[in-house]
Amino acid sequence: MIQIAIVDDHAIVRTGLRQFLGEQVDLRVVGEAANGREALELVRQTPVDVLLMDLSMPGQGGVEALQAIKARFPDLPVLILSGFPASRYAPTLMAQGASGYLNKECDPQEIVDAIRVVALGRRYLSAEVAELMAERALGGGTRLPHEALSERETLVFLRLAQGETVGAIAEALHLSVKTVSTYRSRVLTKLGLEGNSDLTYYAVRNGLID
Template sequence: MPSTPTRTVRILLVDDHPLIRSGLAQLIATEPGLQVCAEAEDAPSALDAARTHQPDIAIVDLSLPGASGLELLRQLRAAQPQLPVLILSMHDESLWAERTLRAGARGYIMKEQAPQDILAAIRHVLAGNVWLSPAISARILGRISGDQAVSPIERLTDREIEVYTLIGQGLTMRQIAEALHVSVKTAEAHREHIKQKLSVGSANDLVRHATLWSQALPDA
């Protein structure tokens, strides 16, 4: 009896850097049974592509213009809860991996990982599993057991870390509110909570604090 052809897995790539998307597409093209069906550079185009192309998995960067990758992740989960999302980012996994899992991601892998590890993460998530590095898995277990110290930044909620990141990028409260789809009053309330948790005295001090932190982050 002839074998049934294996169905090709359709992948949506979301990254605002064309070179990154191109490199990922070339990598994926080397793997049998995987195919990039669509690419997007921001949250609106990603949501449109997911709706139009119905991918089997989305690979999403955290750094996107406008709404963050974390916000896009929430939107994708609301629109297509069956769509698994793998976060591929340069941002510190110790700060972001657990947050993205809570928001619904099925895995988190750094862009600096070897190509075969990225392909393995895609396969792992497609199989219904969660992909994390051994270091982050141990860190999460350590936090659950109470053995892991938590930094002030890590004490921020998911929304607060988004506001803090956008402050560091130079956005005003109104721009932040628009990017996160909340009111200016809500964005300002988050700013006050951040100041308290980080022991920062004024809004100007917080801007300087957030800017220095943001400048230390990778931009890809």
């Protein structure tokens, strides 16, 4: 029996997934969470074989949650189920430890197949994600400036681009204001930009935020 935890900020999505997965004889949903912090607490308290997690959530979202969870539970398979296109986040998240990346518009049976694959300690690569990762490995395509950012720089960049203040980011990421300001300066330099409004424009233009 594969024990699964579902992490999504929409209760109706969690309910639908719980019902569908519960119809599979080898799958059992053992917990739910609405954001990254709840997910981390859940896996601390409950034995979980696979974490099925959304990306866009209030508070601590999936990108930060993946980092925190893999730091504490490196062997726990985390399967990302997102409404964002794979081209936007999949290669980066797979490089950061995600075991698979699925779009919410995929066939429900693919979610089941992916859970069974990652529960065995393997990675699940859809055809689209496999192609994206192959292109990255071969150096194909044009590499955008933001792809050179570190993981922490990326987190700070995306929060700034969405209008968060340095102080709010420092509190959310448990960093000092000075440290966040340093990351901000690095991001602006690496992207060749001058201010937060430029970061927002860059992120929207490149499909990193809506």
